[in-house]
Amino acid sequence: MNDKKLVKLCINKNQKAWGIFLNKYSHLIYWAIKKSFSANNYSYSQTDTEDIFQEVFLLLFKHNKLTELKKAQHLPGWLSMLTYNKTTDYLRRKISRKEELIADFPTFGDTSFQEELKNKETYSLIKSSIEDLPDKDRIIITLNLLQEKSHKEISQIVNLPINTVSTIIHRTKEKIRKKIKKMKEI
């Protein structure tokens, strides 16, 4: 049974179709929950995973969330996005938002005034370098450094060849490195 037919039957609350849906997509949802937890740096327990798993299916079944899916061929991606939303909601409820994000640029312990000044200069230099990047390049560097994605994964997300992605990452890092070096020399 293709996804279009399956979704249609599930929306009409066909019990057999829901059985098939559960067998076909529960692995994907289970994987997406674990992935979402890792993305949020949360060490999860089995109970956390099971709670969200059931919440996602309740949302799909009782609230007929599948009616919001516009293209049935996008079902796997849509389900993983829905699971990500549900997991972040769950985390928001469970833990107060992490405070580790520093409002200012990091200062390195007890630094002297001159060092602090240097940090601020480095900060503004990095800021201007990143802000000057084209949007696509910034996405690539964020995926690479923040989300630690491989070049192949990034190329699939941004629809660019791997070589291009590698070049952009290398070029951006090198550019910033050179700027910092130049600043230090001055």
Place this chain on the structure above:
Amino acid sequence: MKEEKLIKKYLQNATNEDKTPECPDEQVLLDYLHKSISQEEQKKVEKHICRCSFCLEKLSIASESLQNKNKKDLNPIPKELINKTKNRLGITQKEKNGEENNKSKKKEMFYLGGTVIFFILSFIIPQYFLQFLAGAVILGIRWSFQSKNGKTLIMIIDSWRRHSREKDEQISNRLKGHFQKKEKD
């Protein structure tokens, strides 16, 4: 390496981590992923996701899910959890009932088919006429007990018989009473 750390720190501070009203709809992100979006829309999405790690993370999970969707072995899931979820949604019972219905229908068709085949064979092979006929009768009886319509028919006949027996008794009692009264008079 130090530069990388600094860039990472800057990106952490400069990207939005939570969902905002500006975040595009999931469908738009999926269209971006599947390249089914206009260039203008694509630029709009990129302008947003380069500063929103919430949407970027969603996009990368969706992208990865497309590679992983058929790899069930990579994502083993406890069977108990599936059963628990089925119970919670109320799927199990009905699904089981459905399976049972299918099984009984198959049996019903088997008996009916057998009856017809045996009946035909009894005419084709006359030397075993009685044997095939007996087989057809046995399978026919089994079919009538198996099929819903057959069961209903048996119940109707049974209730009709019981009903008529009761009525017969009532009439005979009434007649007895009538005659007894006449005798007394």
